[in-house]
Amino acid sequence: MNTTFLGVLGGMGPLATVDFLRNLVRKTKADVDQEHIPVLLYSDCTTPDRTANLVASGASPLPKLLNGIRFLNQHKVRAICIPCNSAHAWFDQMQAESEAPLLHIVQASAAQLRRKNPKASAVGVLSTFGTYRMGLYSSTLHDLGYRVVTPTEAEFEMLITPAIAMNKANKWAEAEALYEVAMNILLDRGAEVIVLGCTEIPFGMERLVRSNPTRFVDSNDALVEAVIDRFAPVTTS
C-alpha cells in the first residue's frame, strides 16, 4: 500500500534525523506539498548508544535497530535510510531482515566526495570512535584509491568523543572549538577534503563549513542526495 514512502530509521540522534528530513524537503524539487516524498519515520531515540557498544561493553543497539527495520517493512516502504553512520556497523544484519533496500550512508558520502572534488587523493574523516574502529569509511575509501587521514585514538578521546557529547547536549560553541582543532590536525596531515562521517558533527561545525563549503562532505547531506536520486521518478512524475 505505502510503496511510495521512504522509510527512515532515525533518532540516532534525534537532531541528526531532523537535519536529514529538513534537507530532504529543501532539496526536493516541489512547488506543492503533494510533490514531496512521503516519509515514515521510526525514531526510537532510546536505541542504545552505538559507539558505547562498538568500543566498550554497552548494550547492543541491534534489537532496536531490527525492530525499526521490521516496522518499516511491514508498511512496504520503497527504500530505507538511516541518518546515523555508526549504526551502519550493523548494515548487513539490517539488510538481511529487510525486503526494502537500505541506502548506505558511507557509499552515499563516497559518491558526493567524487562528485564534489574529483581531484582529491587524501581524505580526512571525522566520525565517532565506533565508526572509526569498525573501519566503515577507511575500507570504502581505500577501495576507491584514497589515502585516508583520521585522528589518532588519543585525539578521539580528547577531542572528537567529548565534542559529539557536547553536541548531543546542545553545547554547540564548546563543541566547535574541539572540532576546529581536530579539523586542523587532519589538514596538517595532508587531508584535502574532510568527510563529516557522523551525522551529529555538522551541528558543531556550521561556521567552519559555511566558511569553506567545498572542503567538506556532509554524510547526512550525501544521504539526502542518494534518496532524491532513488525517488526522482516519483518526485518528477
Next chain:
Amino acid sequence: MNTTFLGVLGGMGPLATVDFLRNLVRKTKADVDQEHIPVLLYSDCTTPDRTANLVASGASPLPKLLNGIRFLNQHKVRAICIPCNSAHAWFDQMQAESEAPLLHIVQASAAQLRRKNPKASAVGVLSTFGTYRMGLYSSTLHDLGYRVVTPTEAEFEMLITPAIAMNKANKWAEAEALYEVAMNILLDRGAEVIVLGCTEIPFGMERLVRSNPTRFVDSNDALVEAVIDRFAPVTTS
C-alpha cells in the same frame, strides 16, 4: 509495545513537520539521545490540500488523514499531534477513530497566548482561508473572551493565500512582504498579539518574529509545548 512513542501525523506541509520535530528536540530537556521522546511520524504529503477542500471543491483529505490515524494507533502511540492547523477541521472525525488522544493545536495556541501575554484582549489571527472559514480559532478565542481580528476575505485572497503558496514553493522573501502587509493591517485594527495559525506561516515571517517575539504566538511552537507537557513524566524520569 510502543507506548512511549509520540505519534505525528505530518506532511501538511512537510517543512512544517520538520520545524515541529526540530523544535521538539531543542525544547526537550535531554543530555543524551536516550532522554528524547521517541517519535513515529506518518508523513503523507500527498494528502489533498486542506483549504482547497474546505473552501472549494477539492478532494477531501479525510481518507488519508484517517489512514495516518489508524497507522499510528496500530503501533500504540501514547498521543498524536498534527502540525497542521487546517487539518484540525477534521479533528472530531480523527479523534473518533483514535484510541490515542489527539492534542489540539488551537487549544495549545490559546494556552500559549494566555501564558505569553495574559493582558491582551484583542488577538489577530493569520491562518489559511480554510482555517478562517471553519472558525477554528475564532470560536475557541471568542469562548475565552478575546476579540478576534482577522483579515477580510479580499485580504486572504490578495495576501495570505498567495503568501502561503510562495512559502510552500520556498519563496520566502516574496512571502514575507505579503505577510508584513497583512500583519500591519491586523495591528492597525487593534490586535495586540498575532497568532500564526498556520504552521507554514512562520517560515515566511522569521525576521518579523525575531524582531518582536513577544508579539507572536506560533501555533507549531505551542503544539511542541503541549507535547512536552504531556510527555514530561517520561522525559524527566
